[in-house]
Amino acid sequence: MRQKRAKAYRKLMSLYCMSFGFRQPYQVLVDSEMCKSSITQKLELSKQLETVLQGTVKPMITQCCIHELYLQGKEQQPAVDLAKTFERRKCNHREAIPGDECLASVVGETNKHRYVIATQSHDLRVKLRTVPAVPLVHINRSVMILEPPSKATLEAKESAEEQVLHPSAPEIATLPSTSTPAEAPKRKMKGPKGPNPLSVKKKKPKVDPSAPNKAANESEQGHAGAKRTRGEDADGNVDGGEEPSSQGAGRKRKRRKKMGDNEPDHEPRGDTP
Numbered sequence: 001m002r003q004k005r006a007k008a009y010r011k012l013m014s015l016y017c018m019s020f021g022f023r024q025p026y027q028v029l030v031d032s033e034m035c036k037s038s039i040t041q042k043l044e045l046s047k048q049l050e051t052v053l054q055g056t057v058k059p060m061i062t063q064c065c066i067h068e069l070y071l072q073g074k075e076q077q078p079a080v081d082l083a084k085t086f087e088r089r090k091c092n093h094r095e096a097i098p099g100d101e102c103l104a105s106v107v108g109e110t111n112k113h114r115y116v117i118a119t120q121s122h123d124l125r126v127k128l129r130t131v132p133a134v135p136l137v138h139i140n141r142s143v144m145i146l147e148p149p150s151k152a153t154l155e156a157k158e159s160a161e162e163q164v165l166h167p168s169a170p171e172i173a174t175l176p177s178t179s180t181p182a183e184a185p186k187r188k189m190k191g192p193k194g195p196n197p198l199s200v201k202k203k204k205p206k207v208d209p210s211a212p213n214k215a216a217n218e219s220e221q222g223h224a225g226a227k228r229t230r231g232e233d234a235d236g237n238v239d240g241g242e243e244p245s246s247q248g249a250g251r252k253r254k255r256r257k258k259m260g261d262n263e264p265d266h267e268p269r270g271d272t273p
């Protein structure tokens with residue numbers, strides 16, 4: 001097996017193991033055509049399976065599938081002999097049904113027993129691609145092939161991962177208080193508590209409580225008084241000098257005048273190149 005394909009198969013089997021709980025020895029359900037192919041093409045089926053799945057395998061055959069071989073008479077005796085070496089999987093079909101149908105029913109809708117299916121039936125493989133987590137093996141021109149993961153498999157894998165990352169509300173409730181330990185390991189504060197003194201404004205000098213508010217009141221009143229008188233003065237001047245009707249207009253005109261005064265300063269600069 002080429003290096004590249006071996007790597008891809010190893011990766012794929014680890015996906016089945018990690019995401020869907022597959023374990024070695026892998027249980028491989030082999031169909032009757034696969035038995036016949038491996039005889040006619042002189043493949044060592046078990047060995048090939050171990051190479052492709054990259055692990056130990058337990059080949060199995062259902063009652064219906066081995067029955068199919070019996071029906072084909074003496075010609076298929078080597079295939080029957082091969083199948084007899086495999087573990088028999090009870091499928092509980094009282095009357096044998098076609099191998100494809102038997103394997104499909106054994107896999108079911110979820111492949112809960114985690115079978116690898118080795119089948120030469122194209123139709124069965126197409127059907128089983130719709131079931132998540134069914135590794136599919138077939139022989140193509142005497143080369144055993146493990147199919148890439150089906151769309152259903154990849155989607156199931158992604159949704160499983162999604163669930164792990166974002167558990168639903170009822171699941172969170174059942175979790176054994178994983179949320180509290182996150183809070184528990186609080187970072188220990190080193191040094192004095194409180195904000196970084198360098199990032200805090202300096203406090204105003206404390207007033208002595210025994211001399212209650214006198215100084216503070218005085219200073220505040222002083223400031224306020226100064227402001228008020230200054231404001232009154234300014235207003236008074238404006239009102240007195242200009243039209244008493246609108247202060248804003250007076251101020252504006254004053255400003256404009258100032259700008260006008262400034263203009264001559266700018267003009268010479270403009271003239272000089």
Ligand SMILES: [Zn+2]
Pocket residue numbers: 062063064065091092093096097102103
């Ligand atoms: Zn069956």
